[in-house]
Amino acid sequence: MTTPPADNSQAQAASAPHVGKVALVTGASRGIGRAIASALAAGGAKVACVATSADNAAQTAAACAELTDGARAYGVDVAATSDVAELVAQVREELGGLDILVNNAGITRDQLLLRMGEEDFDRVLAVNLKGTWNFCKAACRPLMKARGRIVNITSVVGLTGNAGQANYAASKAGVVGLTKSLAKEFAGRALCVNAVAPGFIETDMTAAIDEQAAAELKASIPLKRMGTPEEIAATVDFLVGPAGAYITGQVLVVDGGLSLG
């Protein structure tokens, strides 16, 4: 009697959940975006790695290309609406579609309101909120067709507020409202839209915090440490994979308990 060949299809699907998908990740040159691009590539997705310039995103794209059969670097200012539309069309043409959009690019320009200039408010809103809207707008038709996924990176600060970050917190609260509204608009087309709200994560963005402030910060986090980019990437990976198919309009907080207060 011969033993039938083992059915490895379930194991393969679990280890490579994004095979056949094309993902676009903004802010992919560094930090959280780089970790997200790598996680999606490790799951088999072709990945468009977007930063302010293709040169900046090139290292991430090269690392992704080691993991999957398609990865490219692209450059755009996410705040520039027509450039974003052109970029999305280019990615679809070059990578063969679009199934997963991760809006991760973001900036801070921290200052107490008394000292905050109008330009600091406008630019943070333009990159963090308008940039997210730009990509959702440009990509929603192909994403609906693909019954795809959108994940927007917000911040716990968008939920709790933070002194010195009125511009940043407003932009991230806006991303929450945008996410929930789009989840309602696209649910009928099985396009799930969610947000991930990191707490304090070890990246260039938080590297400027001085040693004493960082120590105080860690002490205030119930898990007593900052998070890693990979921990945020794992959450995004879950939301855009098969396990996230029945989750939409949610904000998943990944902050070591910081926002528990």
Ligand SMILES: NC(=O)c1ccc[n+]([C@@H]2O[C@H](COP(=O)([O-])OP(=O)(O)OC[C@H]3O[C@@H](n4cnc5c(N)ncnc54)[C@H](OP(=O)(O)O)[C@@H]3O)[C@@H](O)[C@H]2O)c1
């Ligand atoms: N780190 C944290 O503790 C933390 C906490 C909560 C939320 N977040 C959010 O997580 C996201 C990633 O943060 P991070 O800490 O990884 O940041 P980061 O290390 O400072 O990297 C920022 C990324 O955004 C890109 N970017 C900035 N402005 C852009 C623009 N106008 N157009 C296109 N790309 C632009 C940068 O590209 P270039 O390299 O080309 O400049 C870079 O890839 C952000 O949305 C941030 O607000 C971070």
